[in-house]
Amino acid sequence: MVSSNCSTDDSFKYTLYACTFSMVFVLGLVANCAAIYIFIFTLKLRNETTTYMLNLAISDLLFVFTLPFRIYYFAIRNWPFGDILCKISVTLFYTNMYGSIFFLTCISVDRFLAIVYPFWSKTLRTKRNAKIVCCAVWITVIAGSMPASFFQATASRNDTGHEKNSCFENFSETTWKTYLSRIVIFIETVGFLIPLILNVTCSTMVLRTLNKPVTLSRNKLSKNKVLKMIFVHLVIFCFCFVPYNITLILYSLVRTQTWINCSVASAVRTMYPITLCIAVSNCCFDPIIYYFTSDSIQNSIKKSRTTRIHNSSTSLTSTEKTQASC
Known part of the structure; x- marks a missing residue:
């Protein structure tokens, strides 16, 4: 067990969270709004893969909308928005993180079926089945995240003579042992x-x-595209989620007082905020997966870029003609 005398100062996390979440809010809002716009209004051909990606973008956007509250909290170190909004914020955080993991897994499984079992999977890989899977994912992640709202998420603390509220942190050892460790x-x-x-x-x-x-006789360009897809997918998945989830297990062991080593406890409490920020950044990285996974999106972006260039060159030509006539 961790000695109760272990003292660790992880107050740096508030500045780290405020800066990182601010950046993620701006980039995530722009990137995911653009992605949803493309999925709904620009793509003429929608398939099961784009269905998963649309739901992933919606999940990211819902989380992004809660970030201003979190940014304020980490900057001021006080949660004035009440217990209910704290619970909603935390629930959406876990809904987004594990929803992202599930939807990325759906894309991976869909690609596996399309390439390894192309003929047998034709009856499975339909838009209707993709929508059913998406509904199942939403139900699973919301049900899995709801336990966070079953108990008091905010707590009062005295900070240099001022009464301040914390949101989903500073829980007691008992709460970790009896409740939070099971959720983890x-x-x-x-x-x-x-x-x-x-x-x-x-x-x-x-x-x-x-x-x-x-x-091997397949189109080399097509194979290279698939390899690039797999590489980008796995890199983003492992970079964003593996460090945080491993650290979360260790953090749970530290908070439940299962470790004696103070050095390990200090290292884990330092790594936890860093890996959490990396995990949150998946909102910004997911649109990269959309681009490399879907030919339709690539074509849509290229087409809009060509249209803009054409419109701008047409505008310049007309301006030159007007000036010449004058």
């Missing part, structure tokens, strides 16, 4: 470990299939 076990198993295994397994099977002699 559940979300780590269902929300991270199983999707991680699925992502790695699906990507490995796709790579094996592409390296088979039967598929």
Whole structure:
């Protein structure tokens, strides 16, 4: 167990959170609004993959909308918005994180079925089934995140003579042992470990299939696209979610007083805010996956860029003609 005499100062996290969340709010808002606009208004051909990506963008955007409250809290170190809004903010945080993991896993499984079992999976890979899967994902992540709202999420503390409220932090050892540790076990198993295994397994099977002699005759450009997709997908998934979820397990062990080593406890409490910020940044990285996963989106962006260039050159030509006539 961790000695009660272990003292760690992790107050740097408030400045780190405020700066990181501010950046994520701006980039995530712009990127995901643009992505949703493309999915709904620009794409003429929608398939099951774009259905998953649209839901992923919606999940990211819902979380982004809660960030101003969190930014204010981390900057002022006081939560004046009440217990209910704190619960909603925390619930949406976990809904977004594990919703992102599930929707990325859906994209990975969909690509696996399309490449490894292209004929057999035709009846499974339909827009209707994709919508059913998305509904199941939303129900799962909301149900899994709801326990965070079953108890008092805010707590009062005395800070240099001023009464301030904290939101979803500074819980007692008892709360961690009896309640929060169980939530961590559940979300780590269902929300991270199983999707991680699925992502790695699906990507490995796709790579094996592409390296088979039967598929070597395929269009080299097409194969390179798939390889690029897998690489970008796994890098973003592992970069954003693996460090945080591993650190969350260690952090839970520290908070439940399961470790004696003060050095380990200090290192974990330092790493937790850093990995959390990396995990939150997935809102900004998801649009990169949309671009590399969907040819339709690439074509849409290229078409809009060509249209802008054409319009601007047309405008310049007309201006030159007007000046010449004068």
